[in-house]
Amino acid sequence: MRSDVQPQWDQNSRQFTTPIPLRFRVICAITIFLAIPSLVFARATVSIQPLEVESPAVGKEFSVDVVITNGENVAAYQVTVEFNPNTLALVDTKNADYLPAGIFVVPPIITDNNVTLAATSLADASNGDGILATITFAVVDVNPSTIKFTAVLLSDPEANQLGVITTNGQITGPADINEFPVAVIDVTPKKVFTDQTVTLNAAGSRDDSEIKTYVWRFGDGSSTERKETVEHVYKQPGTYTVTLTVTDDGVPPLKDEAIFVITVTDKGLSVHQQGKQITSWGQLKIRK
Missing domain, CATH: 2.60.40.680 (Immunoglobulin-like)
Known part of the structure; x- marks a missing residue:
């Protein structure tokens, strides 16, 4: 077989030398490269x-x-x-x-x-x-x-x-903890008569993130409302329990409930009779 590698005269050593074939050098380099990972992965x-x-x-x-x-x-x-x-x-x-x-x-x-x-x-x-x-x-x-x-x-x-x-x-650090929201009811006016518009406001409600829903129940059998501020008219005198439920945007969502008791006076009564009516209002808290 004919060899592609020819002896060369080395002027420094004053003798012929045979260079290492390129193919042999490549094979050696590949062999060394493949051996290195076994040392690394053994760690x-x-x-x-x-x-x-x-x-x-x-x-x-x-x-x-x-x-x-x-x-x-x-x-x-x-x-x-x-x-x-x-x-x-x-x-x-x-x-x-x-x-x-x-x-x-x-x-x-x-x-x-x-x-x-x-x-x-x-x-x-x-x-x-x-x-x-x-x-x-x-x-x-x-x-x-x-x-x-x-x-x-x-x-x-x-x-x-x-x-x-x-x-x-x-x-x-500790994972974010979803705190319970706080439902707050504000009623205007404080003395309520039949056929009078009552404003119910939940703007004072608060949460560590955001309150997602408001649900109002007026205690007189009417439909619920789902806004932060609502208006309502009571047709009959009596004592009514208003319920506000707020839900936050946490995962899982948390709720809080506030109750406000309203006494509605018949506007047709005389001033003297109205004075004898018990006007009782206030807020209670229920945590769900």
Whole structure:
């Protein structure tokens, strides 16, 4: 077979040399490139789990785990976890059972804003997934913060350092809480007579977001109204219970109900007789 590669005279060494064929160089480069991913993917991952925690109330405690996945021939670990002392206080640490039985656990090293945990197996190594340690915090202030690694070391039984990828945890603020709306009724005029227009106003009602619906019931068998401000006429004297139900736009929606008692006087009575009528009005609250 004829070769495309010809010897060349090297002026420096004063001898003929044979250059490496291009095809051979390409094959070597591809072989090296394909070998690299096996080293990368063999790395273990050490992470804070759960990755995201909604902060409990001040004074409450919660725990996170230091979790290892894809571990291979792991005989010892050392992790340093940093936290924000303005939002969290360290309560306790506990070594878990990832490493084989008979391990030596190093007492934790604690500062104001981090803790270092370490343990080593005196016998075998471990493989696969598991929990290295558990850390318990108490909430000092409800604010977003990060629980992160500043150092993570894994080693095999011969004390060779193993490759590792780390994933930090996140403490989030509390989820938005939908507060109950507050229904408020205002009536004009205060003394009500038959065949008189009464204005009922819910403008004083409030919510942490927005009131989506208003429903008025007038207590006299008439149809309901669904506006913020309505007008109504009572044809007969007597005492009527007006009910306002407001619903907010939250998920799920929340309701509040207010009751207003109106006494309607017969306008045909004399002034003296009207004075003897009991004019009673006021608002009661019912939370649904």
